[in-house]
Structures are given as structure tokens and as C-alpha cells.
Amino acid sequence: MLTIYAVSDSIGETAEQVARATASQFNEKIRLKRVIYIKNFEAAEEFLNSIESPKDTMIINTIVLVDVREFLIERCIERGINIINILGPCINTASKILNRLPDYKPGAVRNMDARYDKRIEAMEFAMRYDDSKDHKGIKIADVILIGLSRTSKTPLCMYLANKGIKALNIPLMPEVPLPEELSEIDNKKIVGLTIDPIRLMEIRKHRMDKFSIISSDIQYANGERVLDELEYADRVMKRLRCKVIDVTNRAIEDTALLIMDSIGYGGNKDY
Known part of the structure; x- marks a missing residue:
């Protein structure tokens, strides 16, 4: 070996x-x-x-x-x-x-320098504001990711945090009103995540199987429910006029690069 x-x-x-x-x-x-x-x-x-x-x-x-x-x-x-x-x-x-x-x-x-401290601060920020735990971070975030459940919002926030970017994510659900703060910030800081409905159903079913969720009352991976959620998310993203990225079969790293490019955090840095 x-x-x-x-x-x-x-x-x-x-x-x-x-x-x-x-x-x-x-x-x-x-x-x-x-x-x-x-x-x-x-x-x-x-x-x-x-x-x-x-x-x-x-x-x-x-x-x-x-x-x-x-x-x-x-x-x-x-x-x-x-x-x-x-x-x-x-x-x-x-x-x-x-x-x-x-x-x-x-x-x-x-080295334990300013860049390192910035990454640690960004990671703490991502954990504090994960999944809309607190909307106060919206106005101070570098980027806000919005999308349905299982569109890689949290992993992306942590990946971006490792680059020193303060990322906050907001899950989109038809039954839950959007935070008012979203309409008060520059839409260039907002990135919408979308996904193919079939792929989303597969991911959600896999998650349900993983946790042995078999109740027929659960609509989480139901085809009609998924399509309704995607339509809702599409309307929200169009209303906010934000950049939208399709994460279907896309690696976290690839999506993160597109996000960084969108908000002006390219790889050309002076050290």
C-alpha cells in the first residue's frame, strides 16, 4: 500500500x-x-x-x-x-x-495575523446567524444567502467564513415571512440559491431516510410541495432582483467562487 x-x-x-x-x-x-x-x-x-x-x-x-x-x-x-x-x-x-x-x-x-482573526470572526458570525437565528446580522453581513432547505446554505456560509467573508443564510419557506431587513439592504449583497426539483427531492428523501422519518404526514420531500416551494423561492428572488445560482450537482467550492465573484471578493489579493 x-x-x-x-x-x-x-x-x-x-x-x-x-x-x-x-x-x-x-x-x-x-x-x-x-x-x-x-x-x-x-x-x-x-x-x-x-x-x-x-x-x-x-x-x-x-x-x-x-x-x-x-x-x-x-x-x-x-x-x-x-x-x-x-x-x-x-x-x-x-x-x-x-x-x-x-x-x-x-x-x-x-500566521496569527489580521487575516486569521478575520476568518475566526467570520466563522463565529456564520454560526451565530445560521438559519435566521437572528436577523440583526443582515445589515452587517458581507453576503446573505437565501434558498430552500437543502440548497447548501450552511456549508456555503462556513466555506465563505474560512475566506474571511461574513455570510448569513435565510431559509425560504412559503409560510414564513421574509425579514424586513432584506428590503433595506443593497440587493448586490443577496445571492439566491436554486436547484433542480428532482435533485432536491432526492436530497430531502435521503435526509429523511437517514433520520428514519417515514411519516406520511411529512411533505418535506413531496413532489407537489417541492414545486410549490421552488415557485415561491423564484418569486422572492425576482422580487429582490438578486443574483441567482443553480447549485444542482455543483460543488460547494464552485458555488462559493461564483458568490465571491458576485460580491467582489475575487482571488486577486495583495499580501
């Missing part, structure tokens, strides 16, 4: 994400292990000595400390261990273009 080690001189999150993305491309059982805080030769040597099967091992490392990184690479070559360095070539290329040496700071990507 292949074992992929995500090795870092910090917490190893970047290396692990690359390792998971790599493993996901193969329909094989692949073991993933994160190895963190490799900041000196001793730690690197101890890690290498713990590897039981070098031929079935792959190392993805994001070590920025040059001496430690080169030591690890040399030892891997000697022992026949496959190793890929992710940050080294990127840092070297940027260094050439900028004509200056990098700082080589481990964990610089995850």
Missing part, C-alpha cells in the same frame, strides 16, 4: 491538502500521514528512520527552512524514497522575479 507523508516545518495543512488531492485521483487505498514541525536535522532523521517501507512511500513536503529541506531531500535520495517539494520552486521563482531573498519563515501562510 502506498503511504503519502505530508511533511512540514509548520502544521502541515498545505502539504496535507496536496496529498489528499493526489490520493483522490486514484481508486486505490492510500494511507495519508501528516508529519509536522520538522525544523531541524534531528527531527528529519527521526522521521525518516520511522518509515518502514521506503519503496511504498511518497513524501510531499512544504518545508521552507532551506538547510532542513535539502537535508531531507538528500537523505530521501540516498534511501530511495520519492519526495516532492512543493514550496521550494515557487519561492525560488518569486525570489528571482522580485530580485530579493525570501524570509524563509515556517508557518508564514498560517
Whole structure:
């Protein structure tokens, strides 16, 4: 069995994400292990000595400390261990273009700085105002997501929060009046989520099965009810004149990118 080690001189999150993305491309059982805080030769040597099967091992490392990184690479070559360095070539290329040496700071990507604090604040905001728990957040939110139940509102809010965006979601139900605050804000901050009715019924039925809900009185996944809800949601979104995104078979990440583009939170940021 292949074992992929995500090795870092910090917490190893970047290396692990690359390792998971790599493993996901193969329909094989692949073991993933994160190895963190490799900041000196001793730690690197101890890690290498713990590897039981070098031929079935792959190392993805994001070590920025040059001496430690080169030591690890040399030892891997000697022992026949496959190793890929992710940050080294990127840092070297940027260094050439900028004509200056990098700082080589481990964990610089995850420093406890203003961007980190902003993400934490956004996550707390998303949890506090999830599913219309409190409408006071509408006027201070960066984006308000509206849509029927099971249109990925909460996961999207949490994903956006991880980007530092204060996202609030409001479930649409024909029987529940819309918050007045929605009509008092810029409609560019509102994003409507819609979905194919067949897909929505499938998702809701699956949820009911998961929680063993079999009562015939439940209209949650009923075809007629779903169509009525979708018609209602469509009327609301047209009245608010907001951007509408179809989330049918769309990944959370893809939908989030469309939302960020809509509200002007693109990926072009200065650091």
C-alpha cells in the first residue's frame, strides 16, 4: 500500500491538502500521514528512520527552512524514497522575479495575523446567524444567502467564513415571512440559491431516510410541495432582483467562487 507523508516545518495543512488531492485521483487505498514541525536535522532523521517501507512511500513536503529541506531531500535520495517539494520552486521563482531573498519563515501562510482573526470572526458570525437565528446580522453581513432547505446554505456560509467573508443564510419557506431587513439592504449583497426539483427531492428523501422519518404526514420531500416551494423561492428572488445560482450537482467550492465573484471578493489579493 502506498503511504503519502505530508511533511512540514509548520502544521502541515498545505502539504496535507496536496496529498489528499493526489490520493483522490486514484481508486486505490492510500494511507495519508501528516508529519509536522520538522525544523531541524534531528527531527528529519527521526522521521525518516520511522518509515518502514521506503519503496511504498511518497513524501510531499512544504518545508521552507532551506538547510532542513535539502537535508531531507538528500537523505530521501540516498534511501530511495520519492519526495516532492512543493514550496521550494515557487519561492525560488518569486525570489528571482522580485530580485530579493525570501524570509524563509515556517508557518508564514498560517500566521496569527489580521487575516486569521478575520476568518475566526467570520466563522463565529456564520454560526451565530445560521438559519435566521437572528436577523440583526443582515445589515452587517458581507453576503446573505437565501434558498430552500437543502440548497447548501450552511456549508456555503462556513466555506465563505474560512475566506474571511461574513455570510448569513435565510431559509425560504412559503409560510414564513421574509425579514424586513432584506428590503433595506443593497440587493448586490443577496445571492439566491436554486436547484433542480428532482435533485432536491432526492436530497430531502435521503435526509429523511437517514433520520428514519417515514411519516406520511411529512411533505418535506413531496413532489407537489417541492414545486410549490421552488415557485415561491423564484418569486422572492425576482422580487429582490438578486443574483441567482443553480447549485444542482455543483460543488460547494464552485458555488462559493461564483458568490465571491458576485460580491467582489475575487482571488486577486495583495499580501
